[in-house]
Amino acid sequence: MGFQYFAGAALRALTARKDGPSLYDVCDPVLLNYRGGDPHLGKFYKTALGNPALRPLLRRTGLPALNDEGRLQRLRAALTHARDAAEPDWAAVGAPIAELMADIGVEHPQPAKVAATARAPAAAEIERVIRRCGAHLLGSFAKNGFIPTYAAFNLLGDPDMGGREMLMALTGLNARGYKNSTLLFNLARIFIAHSPARALINPPWTGIAEPMWEPVQIRHRSAYYDAFFTEALLSFVETGLASGEEIAASQRAIADMVEFCLKTSAEEVPSHDGSKVRVVTALAPGSGPRFSRFFAQIKQDLGFGIYVPDCDTTACSFSAATQAGSTDPILDQPLLDFYRGYQVREGANEPRVTVPLNDHVDYEGGVVTWIDNLAGERPYGNDLDPTLNLDILEVSFRHLGRWKILETPQRLETVHRIIGFQRKLAESGAFAQPRSHIYYLPELYSAYFGRCHAAFMALPLVARQAIDPDGHFEFIRGKVLAYVEGELITREMNAFDAALALMALAHLGADVATFAPALHCIVAHFGEGGRHGPYKAYEWNKMKTPTRILVGGPEVTSAFVLMGLALARRKMAKR
Template sequence: MGFHGIAKAVCRALTVRQDGPSLYDVCDPLLLKYQGGDPHLGKFYRTALGNPALRPLLRRTGLPALKDAERLTRLRAALTAARDDAAPDWTAIGTPVAELMDDIDVRHPQPPAAKVTARAPAMADIDRAIRVCGAHLLRSFARNGFIPTYAAFNLLGDADISGREMLMALTGLNARGYKNSTLLFALARIFIAHSPARALINPPWRGIAEPMWEPVQIRHRSAYYDAFFTEALLGFVETGLASSDQAGAARRAISDMVEFCLKTSAEEVPSHDGSTVNVITALAPGPHPRFSRFFAQIKQDLGFGIYVPDCDTTACAFSAATQAGADDPILDQPLVDFYRGYQVRAGANEPRVTVPLNDHIDYEGGVVTWIDNLNGDRPYGNDLDPTLNLDILEVSFRNLKRWKIIETPQRLQTVHRIIAFQRRLVESGAFKNPRSHIYYLPELYSAYFGRCYAAFVALPLAAQRIIDPGNVFALIRARVLGYVKDELIAHEMNPFDAALALMALAHLNAEIATFTPALHCIVQNLGEGGRRGPYKAYEWNKMKTPTRILVGGPEVTSAFALMSLALARRRMAHS
């Protein structure tokens, strides 16, 4: 959105005729100042919704539905109960809010058909883009002492979260602060959806992955991100396009990031068999996440004070360290044994998924996201993401011998059940549905399946047959390639979409001719990031609750562009 568009949206929001009670008419008397009750609800309201930036934009937006005195009374009673009750009935509290969410009308993007591109870019242009992206990552590491990633809020929320899913979150999340934030963000979404400020808060964009609004981005560091930056720099060195100085800097950065993953971010947790296991936490204790003091306080005020380890960060960190040739004893732990304790068995431990936002898919055999810490904290309840389960398979294939997976029937069974979970997901076509994915998009699932597939086909044929006797990987490969070729690259993309498409195509040994649309998009948009980097920041992953929180950054786009171009370049060189 250009300057004139922004100015018009702001003007309309400031001058719109109010029709019904506003967010602040509803909440100020209850949450602005009060004694007793839960102090966090009021603190969250003042910080996130009643702040001086948002209040002017929404103060004249009223809801006609709340001119009904009975509905307004029920809503205020619900907020009062959330504030005052020692043990709130979250279903009763959330119901009046859920009823108002029916007409929010938030939809997933539907890009138009792409123009046909006949010829691929010259290899010199591909090489230049790789060098620029690699230099960007190294420059960022040298300047910051790490490669940062950013988080940003989209207050209009996620298209997959309606009133039904919001109630799931309220009842399935454990931390009261997280429930508070989910409730109030859901309420704010309703007013934003009816405000002229909607066009400012959620402008349209090109492609699938959402660009991140630049004015408010929270810089931070996590082992999950370091793992993928490690893979990107390994890919840069392997291309041979890095200078000798750059190659040395890349190796030093890789060493630092692997140490951050395996040592700084390691956390001991209980396993299902009574032992303890070292896993990798989503956010290491301060000051390691590198939040600014301002955002560290806001994070606390918003109720995001407790972070627990997760299965995905652990898998990706172990995988990156393995690829980098690390020999830390932590890698000798057979993670697949630990994951078995978090694997869903239909009818037995299905309640492990307490926030089933994607309950249209069959969870049997899948591994859930969050890991209980030694204190038993589980602030986010638990959910199940298909892409995470690809990462578990990928790290298992890379450590097949080290963990004796084939020689240990129980470990092999765990892998077989995850593969069966993926087969049902893909056969049903659900992998293409954004609602199936908790933290990612279908295009990222496709890229990560390519990454998993590459680790699988690198195994000896005898091992492949034992792991996949039913040729499930061939089936999934065909379906994912069909989606990427017939849907993703057939429509307008942004550079991040294109990088994910290209990763999938290259890893899955698609015809080189199919690379052209993605290659053109990545090469032609080089420089779109201006002073911040070669490319803009786009959605890499997200939290759907408490609202749509996007994670990505210019460095993330550079990393994925670099990895995808390096893969394509290798295929093209051997064609």
């Protein structure tokens, strides 16, 4: 898609024939200027929806359904209640919006089947890409003082967020600002879905992971990202393809990122036994995230004023630091004791999942996402993501002896129950459904299962038998490989999809002949990133609320391509 596509979409949006009240006809009388009530709702409306960039694109999009005066007034009354009530009835507020969301028609991508690639690229081509991706990461660190990642908004929203799920979010989230932004973003989705601007805001793409279009990308730093950049640079050094200077630069960057994870981003939180535990938050306090002043204010206006720690960032940070050889005392904490308090037990603490967007999944045994801070704040309520639970298993395997997991029945039981949760997910096939995942996509789950499986297989046989006496890991391995080999690599992929496919195939012991489609895709798309790097930015992870917020970046793609190619190259050398 080039200039002609986007220019045509913009022209059609600016000249559309209006048939019914627009978003601004609905909201301006209620939210543009008012006194009293909740000031954040109006501030959010002006910042995110009523701004000079979006207003011209949507001002001519009307909803015929709102030509019904009674329906229009009920919608305005709901917004007024959200604005003025000290404690709004959020289910009632969201009801007229949920009703209008029935036909927005947002769907997951369905890549077309493609002919199988017969031959893998030459070793020299693979090594050229590895070297370039490693240099890209190191060059970015040298330029910025960290390796940045980016967030971008897709205002059309997530395919898994229908009216029912929007109501779940409104009633399950805690922070009022976050409820406000979820409410209004979902109202805007309805108008965008019926506007020619839809083609501009959500253009089509190749593969599964969504490309991140350049406008409105927010650059920042997070311990979660630093943990995976650490693993990528460790992988680069292990390939033997880095120069002496690059090895030294990698070691300096790794040391800095480990310190950012374990020191800068660490905070103390209460555990469920009354003790205190040091965990890791995704957005460090103060200037740690490296937001510009402009975007720091936007973050506040959008309802992200409080950011609490999470189980996933903590697990990944501990794992990366351990792989890097850190001996920081924070790593001695047996996290499984802490995670046990956030583990769902059927009938006992299932209400811990307050935003059950993937409620077709059996949560029993899974660990939820968000950690209460010392003040007891939980702005996002809580949800449960399968991939996060893989990261908890992976870090537990790396700390099996240090945390005395086999010697401590309670810790071993916690591991058994997480594995049981994953087994049920594989048995049902739910792992391959995008709706099952809160923050990720099925192909990323597959890559992360491969990563987790590799850590499991590195353990002594007696330990593996104690951890998984019923062979659940082998069962899940078969299901994941069948998905990657039978679905993912048989369809159109982008470079990010291909990197994740390679990670899964290589870690799970697939025949090296199956690497060819992913290797071919990666080499064929080399250079697509232009001045930003070897590859474009793609969706690594996402948030479904308050709208679809994608996180990734050119550096992220380079990191995953590097890791995928390094794994594949090692397996191919042993053939």
